[in-house]
Amino acid sequence: MIKVLHVYKSYYPVIGGVANHIKVLCSEMAKNKDMNIEILVVNQKMKSVNETYEGIRVVRAGKVFELSSTPISPSLYYWMKKLDPDILHLHFPFPPGELSALLFDRSKKIVLTYHSDIVKQKNLLFFYRPFLRKILEKAKAIIASSPSYLSTSSFLANFKNKVEIIPYGIDxxxxxxxxxxxxxxxxxxxxxxxxxxxxxxxxxxxxxxxxxxxxxxxxxxxxxxxxxxxxxxxxxxxxxxxxxxxxxxxxxxxxxxxxxxxxxxxxxxxxxxxxxxxxxxxxxxxxxxxxxxxxxxxxxxxxxxxxxxxxxxxxxxxxxxxxxxxxxxxxxxxxxxxxxxxxxxxxxxxFSKELMTQKIKGVYQKILKG
Structure with a gap:
């Protein structure tokens, strides 16, 4: 059984495009008997919470503070190590998740969905740019949601050889x-x-x-x-x-x-x-x-x-x-x-959720074989 851990800053019932995408993807992926899907996000409170939602384990690491609208949890790396996935699926942009992944076991396979460039927080990007480059280098596969975003993102330009175009899907x-x-x-x-x-x-x-x-x-x-x-x-x-x-x-x-x-x-x-x-x-x-x-x-x-x-x-x-x-x-x-x-x-x-899930599962299988 393949164990996959999705990492982002928030998850349902928090509303947002990426959080909703993760919910749709994980709910559909969990139907596969050969997949064990877990989710690691940051809680809105200081206390960490370990729960099951719709049959999927969701760990919400306790939040200590926010920086540039990004929740910071020192326990994120601890939970990442403890959950010990076969595939670590990062949802970018979420700098604390990517920085934790840079410290992660080199033997682990990292998939990164590149949802968007960092657009508004330009000061943060100035300092974060070298780390972004490193996590893109470390990722075994990068998922972009459209050909147009791949062709216009300066950050993805040097990694086109490992980018898979997989559009979002809905029910x-x-x-x-x-x-x-x-x-x-x-x-x-x-x-x-x-x-x-x-x-x-x-x-x-x-x-x-x-x-x-x-x-x-x-x-x-x-x-x-x-x-x-x-x-x-x-x-x-x-x-x-x-x-x-x-x-x-x-x-x-x-x-x-x-x-x-x-x-x-x-x-x-x-x-x-x-x-x-x-x-x-x-x-x-x-x-x-x-x-x-x-x-x-x-x-x-x-x-x-x-x-x-x-x-x-x-x-x-x-x-x-x-x-x-x-x-x-x-x-x-x-x-x-x-x-x-x-x-x-x-x-x-x-743009169906079934097609999206099938393609992402194919990415997992490809990097595990590679």
């Missing part, structure tokens, strides 16, 4: 289920058409530009999520008298989320920085047959949403471009349907 059937009564409730609550955003309210999401666009688009904008920029965004809505057009719904239960996708007409991901490395919520929207509007960041966002095929791709930080794209799709029902159908087929063919 397609979960998002395609329909609850007609709840979908009707959502449509009755808001005036049609509905423009949807789902995600955390972070600096790179570009929601200020979507709110600006709302002034010149005859539609209702519903924002699902929370985050540190919520008050700033609410103030923008109030100052521009958009309270009857832009609605903040907060966090929505997982089981209810497909209903909001199914009730909407367009999904928008207006991100502004490379921190948006892929945009998993685009997959969720496309699985539900929604056309997507995203921004060109030279990351995986435009690999997921193919311009003029599954939706439209516009320049980042440009409210006028968002206005034009929204009005173009809203005014053409045939185009809207064509984008939606193409997106649904694309997700079903390339």
């Amino acid at each position: 397609v059937s979960f998002f395609q289920k329909r609850d007609e009564e709840k979908i009707k409730e959502i449509k009755d609550r808001f005036r049609s058409p509905l423009i949807l955003f789902v995600g955390m309210f972070r600096y790179y999401k570009g929601l200020q530009f979507l709110i600006s666009a709302a002034e010149n688009v005859d539609a209702i904008f519903i924002l699902v999520g929370t985050g540190e920029y919520e008050m700033e965004l609410r103030n923008q809505v109030r100052d521009n008298k958009l309270e009857n057009r832009v609605f903040f719904l907060g966090e929505v239960k997982d089981d209810d989320l497909p209903n909001y996708y199914q009730a909407s007409d367009i999904f928008v991901l207006p991100s502004t920085h490379r921190s948006e490395a892929f945009g998993i919520t685009q997959l969720e929207a496309m699985a539900c047959g929604l056309p997507v509007i995203s921004t060109e960041l030279n990351t995986g966002t435009s690999f997921v949403n193919v311009d003029r095929r599954t939706g439209l791709v516009v320049p980042p930080s440009d409210a006028n471009s968002l206005i034009s794209a929204l009005n173009k799709i809203l005014s053409d029902q045939t185009l809207r349907r064509r984008f939606g159908e193409a997106g649904k087929k694309r997700v079903e063919q390339y």
Whole structure:
């Protein structure tokens, strides 16, 4: 039996793209009888917790403090050694995990999923760059989620020979289920058409530009999520008298989320920085047959949403471009349907959790044989 330990800063019920990806991957991987999957993350409290969640062992190492939004746990390395995996699967960026892995037994096999460059913490990157290079050298395999991110990341440029392109996958059937009564409730609550955003309210999401666009688009904008920029965004809505057009719904239960996708007409991901490395919520929207509007960041966002095929791709930080794209799709029902159908087929063919898991398991088997 192959024992795999996934290492990152957080895990469910903490919300976030990487944490959600790890949950989907590990839940699917644990179905393999020849795989023993464990997860090591940092707890939100000082005490370490050893628990089982959905049949998977999850160790949450006690947090002592935070540095540049990164939780620091001195016991992370202790747990890494104690759990003693055959494969150590790191989820970058998480510097404490990578630094611990550099001290790890050289005989262990390391797989590193490169989720994103370090974009915001430039001072941290200045000091961390040599260690990042070392962990990329030590890794037996590196996983990137899209060809575009591999081709535009300066950090991956010297390691292309051991990079595997494996896109994120979702539970397609979960998002395609329909609850007609709840979908009707959502449509009755808001005036049609509905423009949807789902995600955390972070600096790179570009929601200020979507709110600006709302002034010149005859539609209702519903924002699902929370985050540190919520008050700033609410103030923008109030100052521009958009309270009857832009609605903040907060966090929505997982089981209810497909209903909001199914009730909407367009999904928008207006991100502004490379921190948006892929945009998993685009997959969720496309699985539900929604056309997507995203921004060109030279990351995986435009690999997921193919311009003029599954939706439209516009320049980042440009409210006028968002206005034009929204009005173009809203005014053409045939185009809207064509984008939606193409997106649904694309997700079903390339972005299922089953396909992702199969490919990552193949990486494990390859490095163990090598």
